[in-house]
Amino acid sequence: MRLRRSHDSSPRRISDEGSALIITMMVMVLLTALATTAAALTINNLQSSWRAQQAGSALNAADAGISQALTYLRSNGVRSLACSPTCTTNSWGSSTNPTTETLPGAAGESYRAWIKPLAAFPANDPGRYRIFSTGTATGAAAARTVSVDVTITKADLPRGIFARTISGGGSASVRHESVFSSGCVSNRKQIAMDPDDIDLAYGIPVGVHSARYITEKNNADEYCTVDNKAIHRTNACNPTYPNDQDLLGGPLGTGCGGLATKYPGFYGAVDVDGDGGLDVNGSWIKDEQSLLRLFKLKNPPLSQAQIDQLRATAKAQKNHWTSASGWTVPTQDNAVMFFDLTGLSDHADHTIDLNPLDASRFDPATWTGPGGCPVVPTSLVIVVEAGNVKFNANLGLSASMFLTGRTPYGQVLRANGTADFLGTIYADSVNLVGNVDFSLSQCFLDNLSPSLLDVRVDSYLEDDRG
Numbered sequence: 001m002r003l004r005r006s007h008d009s010s011p012r013r014i015s016d017e018g019s020a021l022i023i024t025m026m027v028m029v030l031l032t033a034l035a036t037t038a039a040a041l042t043i044n045n046l047q048s049s050w051r052a053q054q055a056g057s058a059l060n061a062a063d064a065g066i067s068q069a070l071t072y073l074r075s076n077g078v079r080s081l082a083c084s085p086t087c088t089t090n091s092w093g094s095s096t097n098p099t100t101e102t103l104p105g106a107a108g109e110s111y112r113a114w115i116k117p118l119a120a121f122p123a124n125d126p127g128r129y130r131i132f133s134t135g136t137a138t139g140a141a142a143a144r145t146v147s148v149d150v151t152i153t154k155a156d157l158p159r160g161i162f163a164r165t166i167s168g169g170g171s172a173s174v175r176h177e178s179v180f181s182s183g184c185v186s187n188r189k190q191i192a193m194d195p196d197d198i199d200l201a202y203g204i205p206v207g208v209h210s211a212r213y214i215t216e217k218n219n220a221d222e223y224c225t226v227d228n229k230a231i232h233r234t235n236a237c238n239p240t241y242p243n244d245q246d247l248l249g250g251p252l253g254t255g256c257g258g259l260a261t262k263y264p265g266f267y268g269a270v271d272v273d274g275d276g277g278l279d280v281n282g283s284w285i286k287d288e289q290s291l292l293r294l295f296k297l298k299n300p301p302l303s304q305a306q307i308d309q310l311r312a313t314a315k316a317q318k319n320h321w322t323s324a325s326g327w328t329v330p331t332q333d334n335a336v337m338f339f340d341l342t343g344l345s346d347h348a349d350h351t352i353d354l355n356p357l358d359a360s361r362f363d364p365a366t367w368t369g370p371g372g373c374p375v376v377p378t379s380l381v382i383v384v385e386a387g388n389v390k391f392n393a394n395l396g397l398s399a400s401m402f403l404t405g406r407t408p409y410g411q412v413l414r415a416n417g418t419a420d421f422l423g424t425i426y427a428d429s430v431n432l433v434g435n436v437d438f439s440l441s442q443c444f445l446d447n448l449s450p451s452l453l454d455v456r457v458d459s460y461l462e463d464d465r466g
Helices: 011-076 256-262 288-294 304-316 442-446
Strands: 099-102 110-119 127-137 142-154 161-168 173-175 179-181 208-210 334-340 351-353 379-385 388-392 396-403 411-432 434-439 453-463
Touching (some): 208 288, 304 334
Parallel strands (some): 161 179, 179 208, 334 379, 396 411, 411 434
């Protein structure tokens, strides 16, 4: 008997096959939709990532502009920003034509930056300035604007002649600035000072201020010998030197020109450290820390970081030398000369003759600008490590000078011939023997070296709408 195959063509089987086809098509549609969504999300994520990357690159470029503006302030100061925001010859002071720089790299970064005075220095101390910087990336596809506020002030550096020991002699004179010592000042009668002359840095009469003793004796000892040559033997002011202060001084009362009444912050009964005890009273100064606090000084005046920065600046300007001879006169408007003589042998010459600087644009005798200032404002910083300097042969010089060594180094030696020095000095010892005139001027104070200014960032603001 032959069996016959049965074909099931019932409506139920046909319905199952149709349903399977529909489900398959729905799955395919769903998978296609999911794939399309995933692709769209991937593209959006890539675009968002690209935009974020470009925004980051633009912000980096803006920060680079801020960094360069800070470098400009530290290297050039603020004198040339007086015309901001409409400077025509200085793009750092122009809001319409700012400093523009394209940065290296594939991101196509660039910045536009300028600086606006908010309270100009030195009329305001501290001065306040605002830096604006707009960074772009990939042909301005992204942009970010950043502003930073900075303060600029004078660092706590000598604003006069400061040394551990100071000796007078010859016909040395000091005008418009004072003399400060952490130790002995000898031969006081041969340091010519007009008691009515005003110290331009502090607004008080010029004088000698020592944390130890001031004597008329020729004394080579660091702290002097207390004998009948000390100028304050009676623990009161000395009418011959009415503006001087040292460890042997005393209350002024109504004597010595009424200094305690006219200048109570310097000659009155003063507690400079806030501990409830007197540190200054008339012609008396308690100790070195009282002297430093009273006149806002530091000893030593430069930190190692500041010395390293000055060294780096001198190297960048090619004004760094390791010998006392063979150096050249700087050509920069704001120059830093650095003499590192620490590597010389003991018998080598450690004394730098500054005479080649005579008749250069650092010589006040050549200044013909308004008020007797340079036509182009200039400044000079001289740093000497393990060496001495001498003024010689009719030298004329304006500078801020720092000698960091201790005796037998760190000495400013006598002048052989007439010398004129305009500026400030920090040294281990200063010998005022010879025909030398030390002075200070308002022009010098108003044009301090940018390398000696304290530039600090106060606030940082990012404008994400750029």
